[in-house]
Amino acid sequence: MLKRHRIALILFAAIFFAEFALGYYYSSIVGYIHSDAISRVANAFYVLYSRDPHLGAIGFVWNPLPSLVELGILAFYPLFPALASEGLAAVLQSSLFAGLSAVMLYHAGRRFELSAAMSIPFALLYSLNPFIFLFGANGLSDSLYVYFLMMTVIQFSLWLKDRGTHSLIVASFALALAFWTRYEAVPFGLSLAFAVLIALLCIRHAAQNNTRPWREKLYKVEATWVLLLLPAVFSGLLWIFFNYLIMGNPLYFLNSEYSNVAQSEALKNDAAFRQIFDSPLLALAFVVRKTLWFSIPLLAILVLRLFSRRLLRWDTVILLLLFAAVPGLQYALLLRESSFGWFRYFMYVFPVTVAWIPYELSRFRKGPRQRLAFTAMAAAMLGTAALLSYAMTDPLIAPDENNFLKPQSQNEHYVAQSRERSIAAYMDEHYPDATVLTDSYSAYNILISSRYPKKYLITSDYLFKQALNDPPGNNIDYILIPKPLPGIPKSAVNARYPDMFQGGIYWATLEHDFEGQWKLYKVKKWQPNAQ
Template identity: 60%
Template sequence: MSKRSILSWMLFLIIFAGEIALGYYLAFVKGYMHNDALSRVANAFYVLYSRDPHLGAIGFIWNPLPSLMELAILVFYPLFPVLASRGFAGVIMTALFSGLTAVLLYRTGIRYELSRTMSSMLALLYCLNPFIFLFGANGLSDAPYIYFLMYTIIEFSFWIKERKTSSLIFSGFALSLAFWTRYEAVPFGFSLAIAIVLVIVFIHHRSQEDPKLKPLEKYNKIEATWIIVLLPAVFSGLLWIFFNYIIMGNPFYFLNSEYSNVAQSEVLQNDENFVKLFSSPLLSLLFIAKKTLWYSLPLFAVLLIRLFSWRLHKPDLLVLLLLFAAVPGLQFLLLMKASSFGWFRYFMYVFPVVVAWIPYELSKLRHGWRRRAAFSLIIVSMVGTAGLLSYAITQPDIAPDEHNFLTIETNEYARQQREERVIARWIDNHFTTETILTDSSNAFTILVNSSNAKKFLITSDYGFRPALLDPLKYKVDYMLLPWPSRNGPKSTINMTYPDLYHNGSAWATLHHDFDNQWRLYRVHEPKMEEEDAAAAASP
């Protein structure tokens, strides 16, 4: 095994082990897992261990690839229940991709003829950035998405420089995997399509191989390149729409259902600050610019390198700017449609976009003091970004979602998880064969912490909808409901029976109240009101 291979494996093991250690500390010592991460693990859990196990139980709102990968880990759930109950399957998945990202950056640097020191420093400076490091241990979908995103950009940069069709093929399939991980791949695909036009028109036609391409030849080349790069992602999108149609009965279920981002964003209409953003393009642009600037030091470093090397006018810079603009462009569109929470992490992808581009950028400089000076500037920008993002995590008004990891003892999401683990134990101690109907979009923490998830009739089960509309007919014994105003998705049970949580029903009697956060109702034959009973008894 060569020294380069040994070093790449060492980088992987260092990052992977560090992420696992942090994930263990957060999930076990502190007892907190990000709700979205735990929910993705739960989606994979339902496929294998729910009352009605089937692949469709993985869900049709979030892109399914993270949960699909967690399926392989959850095979060992009977031996290690904490893989689901504490969401540790998600930690393993994100730690794996964090380590792979380090290897990818290192090997990219080597392929671009950077030194082993430069390549390894670039990989470590990115992966050990405290903000990025957190996302390698928190079980969210960002780590695998960033890996596929970087792979797409790196292979695309190889194509720009080497013009090998194989790089286009790798880039296209990486983009499709990015789509199966997060929807942000869609605007990125549009940016990539425009970038292809720029490369073919302004870069490749100037080479000695194609000194003067005719307009029709350029069009044919653009069309062929689009097919190679974009077809896997376009096919993936159509396949996702098809799956939504044949299984959920709505091709755009992921986009407009009661569990979609659009539906959950309705709560923002009650927030005065967001209402101002939604109604003002200028304020939205300012909001986006402020968020994006936190991640932009490496881009400024690239611009300075181009300025001092007299390459600021080169057309490949437009390619980088297009790829960079995909993320803020999407957020602007969503804000105009009043369907984005504007979380700080939504803007983070501009950072890995530039980092993935850096080896290509440095390869354009000659060996010697110019390249070393440029790399020194890159180091300063990476260290500066680490400092900025470390500070941002400590500020709840800047990065509230990430700040929750610093306030686990007091943040409401961690408190809810602790309470719901207690609820799961209480239900396990009191029920064995009874059927409990609940909405898994809210009850996922309870479900993965139960020792017998099959007693729950949940949203992904084929019998859920009929049982929801007629609990008695389908032999539902209990209904578990969340407090209607709690954080998270709206419960379809609460939407179907708006008064049930607070007032019960003629066919449902309160059996147990869990600190007014959850209530368990016993389902029975309808009881007549006292007046009706008296009238029925009179001659």
Template identity: 30%
Template sequence: MGDALSRVSATESALFSRDPHLSAIGFVFTPLTSLAQLPFVFPAQWFPAITRWGLSGVLMTALFMAGAVVMVWGIGTDRGAPPWLCGLVTALFALNPMVVFYGGNGMSEALFLFCLCWAVRRLMRWVRTDGVHDLVACGVALGLGYLTRYDALAPAAAAGVLVFALSCQRRRGDAHRFAGAAMDLVLIAAPSALAFLVWAATSWLITGQAFQQFTSQYGNSAILAQSGAQAPSHPVEALQYSVGATLILAPVLPLLLPIAGALAVRRRDLTPLPPILLYGSVLGFQALSFAAGSTFAFLRFYIAAVPLAAVLALLLAPAQGFPPSKRRGEYAETAPLHPNSGPLSGGREPAGTTGRGTAAGLAAVAVLLIAALPVTAVGMNSQLMAVQEYALGEVLVPDPDSVSDKHLDQVHIATTFSTERRLAAYLDAMDLPPGSIVMDTVYGFAVQIASKYPQRFVIPSDRDFVRTLNHPGEHGVIYLLTVPNTGRGTSDALNRRYPTVYENGAQIATLVLEIPNDGAGQPDWRLYRVIGS
């Protein structure tokens, strides 16, 4: 996928470009997805396939999605849910087709889900233990989540509201009630606030823009405008897509939410609040963003529904025992109580009280969770609902004899960067010195990552890029690699500096080669030789 490959390219630029430096990872995306790949990209100097085929991203997402699976298991064991239920729910979460796909493709979803599941687990612990370690760990997880995806601000805000409200409720009658609640709020909000401020300040100091995702010509807002994307014509249309995407990923949510809510009220159990608020805030944020026209209709943006369904299924079992805690707080739960005996009992029931009725209900929910997996698989094959995933059918089960429009479109998507790889091989065959090819990485990242010689390219992250672009001949540039000055190509630095360079060389270069593109949404390339080079 394009975003995954571009992150690998950015990480490689930080280590092996002609001008290696850490800020080459870029400031449009938040940095953690690229930084986490640095240990995997480093061996690429000996094993080039690690970057050429995006394997560093695959390794990174596999590890962090495995971490998310561990967190779901931990939520069940913290609650003392039956081992068979913990194992089954964890396995079904791990085998969800979206979890499998995004656990091995280099995108940001795996790292984001890990941080989100980690935060939910520790906040659920804090509700019962009032432990400062749980609160701090939750805050750190949310701060790291922001360094992975901007939408992590939504669960950070939701967690802050929950912690402040519950702290105030616990301290009712205390003269320092609001001071204590404010301290808890600081503990959970400080990491996210620090990540927000440091990342914005770093971006501003280096690029002059604090939030490139929203203000840069390479940011999401610019991409939406350049691609001609429009906001849904009516809020109902946006709501229909958001609800549909959520139900594809977690079709049992309409059943689990009211049941979990009713059981929480009956047991006077507050632990369902963290997963509902944190996962739900991500889903709500994505729905509002899509309705406002500030993001795309991508199924992956609603992937938080998958762990939400898994955690709610675990919460149907009554809590047994007490979660591990290094130091319980003043307002931690005490001895096991009957479910109706106190406002903060946490739903704990004495051992052995899980009767046949409860076990049968849990088994029924488990069957529904199993039945949900093929629903997700079928939904991912929908061209309307899953524009980034439905070509997987052609990758996994190719049908070379089919001539349907959908099949041809799937093939088109599945071979998106094949032209860029052939172009990189063509350039590699030339005997060129470092810094001899100028290109922008709007589209050029796929060429750079496929090349054996990334030092040959002059790219926007190089600190002398502007000087080289203004006077290419004086800086040893031989070739300009250009794309059409339309769509996303309008943000290409070569087109911004020389608006007619793709059409006629802008009187500084002559056409050497034109490369028609086979990939979906990819431009036709033109290679120009700088006059006098």
């Protein structure tokens, strides 16, 4: 027992430190961090260190759990400003959960009675996959999401095997937490619901009384749904309620100017995407192509099942259902013309399959058969590692991930980030005490890099709306706005004063122009006439 704990601890420490080291290298030494990662840190940052610190500042577009986790880490911001300014809080978050994922996989192996000699390599084969490893280091929310996703799959497969209520309870909470991390959990919950249906109606199990009448079986399905999905459904309702309560719009996260739907508006002008959007078949091909990169373990499982004559069992269907939830959502979104179809959106099928592997191996008799099956799975995981390593080197396949590999001067995100950091330094130097109105949606990099974050009046502050409508009347000294770019949603200031960046406005004068990308306006101190 003690030994098992020690192995787990070592595994965690090794993965965590390795991930953090890589993350630290990128964010602190190279100076590049993914904008989604930094924006989650910024959301947490506003809660604690903005003008009006309050939990509502965490934002209602993205699921709040990653920021909540980072919130805890950011408590140490006053001691280590790099936690925010260099996004190290996000790196800590992702490497923490990457480490936990490794431990969880190891434990899952042991729970399914695999030997340590299988469980440890199994966990490492997953965690050291370059693609997965990168996501443990890059500070994105995927590491967190994947952790809960795998927990759901592991517990659900445990339930399939033992029918223990405990597993269902844990799975239900894992699913809810997955939802608080990513909206992708919604279709996954749907898949789980169908999986329950199949498990209870089609699979015979010793713990289940099969002589029960049909009506009773349906009650059991209903009850299991309630148990498994209640936390997630409640989370969804709560999220809608919060959106209504604080944003005044229950579906704010879906249809606001910052939402995914709004962001993907830009895609409609992209010719390649236009084509995909117009043809369901093309879209399907697109989805399948992207999914296939991550599908070797699934194929391996299916082959194993074929050879052990278990391909036509019902749990194959369950696996396929769980697998299909991820590309299924992307497909649906493509049909609704609202997905970027990023490469990383398809990666979740890989952890889902990996989390299923212990269950799969436990189906084999212990001894040579199981070892053979394990070897096959290990080979499949190695193959995936090789394939994904290759994918990352190709900016056409995995542009996001490739950003980490290519020279940073060619990385437009890196360029923008360093520019914004220098803007923050400039602002700190020249206007430490002024009140600057800016939209936190676009200025997050500036905000977290500033030593005086409270001088900015940002979107989540109570006065923002009022000040936006009448900057001179609300003691605003300066307004900082980005260059409106096509395809990227307009910041609140640009939306309110569309011509300001280009042509200025009568109650403000241009104070400074930052390489044509950002402009700082000084607000004149008199009451503007009604527009």
